[in-house]
Amino acid sequence: GAVVSQHPSWVICKSGTSVKIECRSLDFQATTMFWYRQFPKQSLMLMATSNEGSKATYEQGVEKDKFLINHASLTLSTLTVTSAHPEDSSFYICSAPPGAFFGQGTRLTVV
C-alpha cells in the first residue's frame, strides 16, 4: 500500500523558536496532503489541506501565519510551526490520498 513517511517523530523546542515537520509520499505522487492535529486523549482535527504548487487551505480557527505549509513537490509537504508556544504542544500527523494512509506522526513539545 501507499507509504507516507513523516519526520521527525518527536521534537522538543524552546518557546519562540520554529519547528519544521516533513511529510513525504514514498511510492506515489501526492498533489494533496492533509495535516491534522491531535491533543492528548482527543480525536484528530483537520488543520489544513496542502496543495502542490498552490497555497494551502486552512480550516477555520487555524492561523495560517503560525502554521506555514509548503508543498513544493509531488512527494513532499512541510508544516512549520513558527514562534512556537507551549500551547502548540501536540501530536501532528499528515496523510495523503488516495488510500487514507498516515505518516507516523510528530509529537511536538514546546518548553
Place this chain on the structure above:
Amino acid sequence: GNSVTQMEGPVTLSEEAFLTINCTYTATGYPSLFWYVQYPGEGLQLLLKATKADDKGSNKGFEATYRKETTSFHLEKGSVQVSDSAVYFCALSATSGNTPLVFGKGTRLSVIA
C-alpha cells in the same frame, strides 16, 4: 456536513471477550468508511475499510460491515487479546477520493488478562 459518532469509552474487557464498538455516520452521497487503531505513543494504523454498502472490511480478527440502511460501521472482534488495548477511531471520507477524513472521537479499549 459529514460527521461520525462513536460510542464513548473507555471500554474494559477481559481477554477472549467479544468486542463491539459502535460507529454511525452522517454523510451525503456514498462515503468510504474506515477504522484506525492508535497504540500508546504511536501514529494511526489503518485497521480496515469499506468503500460501498454491504462491504465487509476485515483484518487481524476485526470486522466491520458498511450498513447504509442504518448508516453504521460497527467494529467487532470475537476474542480480544491484551495486545488489542489501544484507541480505535472510526472515520469517513467523501467519495471524491481527495478529501480529508472526518474522525469520530475515538474509543479507548483496555483488555485485561
